[in-house]
Amino acid sequence: MHFKPVTHVIFDMDGLIIESESIYKKILQQIAKEYGKKYTEEIEGKVLGTTEKDTAKIFLHDLDIPLSVDEFLDIYHKKVKEQLQNPSLMPGAERLIVHLSKHNVPIAVATSSSQEALLVKTKNHQNIFKLFHHIVCGSTDPEVKNGKPAPDIFLVCASRFPEKVDPEKCLVLEDAPNGIKGAISAGMQGVLVPAKNVGEGQRKLATLVIESLEEFRPEFFGLPPFEN
Structure with missing residues (x-):
């Protein structure tokens, strides 16, 4: 080589x-579930490594969830603060x-x-x-x-x-x-x-x-x- x-x-x-990726996955699964949707491996592959805004756009579009990017990020940031204290x-x-x-x-x-x-x-x-x-x-x-x-x-x-x-x-x-x-x-x-x-x-x-x-x-x- x-x-x-x-x-x-x-x-x-x-x-x-x-x-931290397993915790992010759990957070996105939780949000999807709250809207009766399933966060799939395919979507996970698309959002891996993206900025928070891009994650929001892909997630909301692919799962057809009726939230704005800012509304999603408010929920997301609260969960990150609670769940990612000590990776x-x-x-x-x-x-x-x-x-x-x-x-x-x-x-x-x-x-x-x-x-x-x-x-x-x-x-x-x-x-x-x-x-x-x-x-x-x-x-x-x-x-x-x-x-x-x-x-x-x-x-x-x-x-x-x-x-x-x-x-x-x-x-x-x-x-x-x-x-x-x-x-x-x-x-x-x-x-x-x-x-x-x-x-x-x-x-x-x-x-x-x-x-x-x-x-x-x-x-x-x-x-x-x-x-x-």
């Missing part, structure tokens, strides 16, 4: 660093983040989450999140004009490192095909750690597919290897 060496690493957050970390995430930080590899987060949701989800993991140079929240950042699968969030994220970094020198770690599409469109390499419902066809765009961050080998991309 041959990959291009990189200098900077951009992480997605939900489903990659923190185990666990995904396997291998802490080890990798600490390792890259220790070796002075510049790292950042590009999440479709809102700033408000980010604060709720990360408050018990500040030791990890303080290691990132910056965090871009796609749902609330004014510079991110279009959410994933558009490349905007990754280009904005790259531009906020203090040194001017070429997108080719950035590696993106994602769990969602929408995120991988955005990363590749931005001219970056993308490693996919696929969520459970990501089919074979949706994995093809990724530079590399691994089942868990525990399998990630930094040296494949010219980064310092783990010490055994």
Whole structure:
């Protein structure tokens, strides 16, 4: 396997660093059920990695639920606040983040989450999140004009490192095909750690597919290897 060496690493957050996707799924199932509808795997695949507004639009359209986007988001935000207070970390995430930080590899987060949701989800993991140079929240950042699968969030994220970094020198770690599409469109390499419902066809765009961050080998991309 041959990959291009990189200098900077951009992480997605939900489903990659923190185990929040199962909780989001539960929240969307609850809202669907309240309107006598069923939140399907097909819709789940469409909303994975999207901004909150895009999630709302897809969810309401596909399930034909008579709410406005703002009405939906009011309900959604209340449930997120209640249910996402203390998500666990995904396997291998802490080890990798600490390792890259220790070796002075510049790292950042590009999440479709809102700033408000980010604060709720990360408050018990500040030791990890303080290691990132910056965090871009796609749902609330004014510079991110279009959410994933558009490349905007990754280009904005790259531009906020203090040194001017070429997108080719950035590696993106994602769990969602929408995120991988955005990363590749931005001219970056993308490693996919696929969520459970990501089919074979949706994995093809990724530079590399691994089942868990525990399998990630930094040296494949010219980064310092783990010490055994």
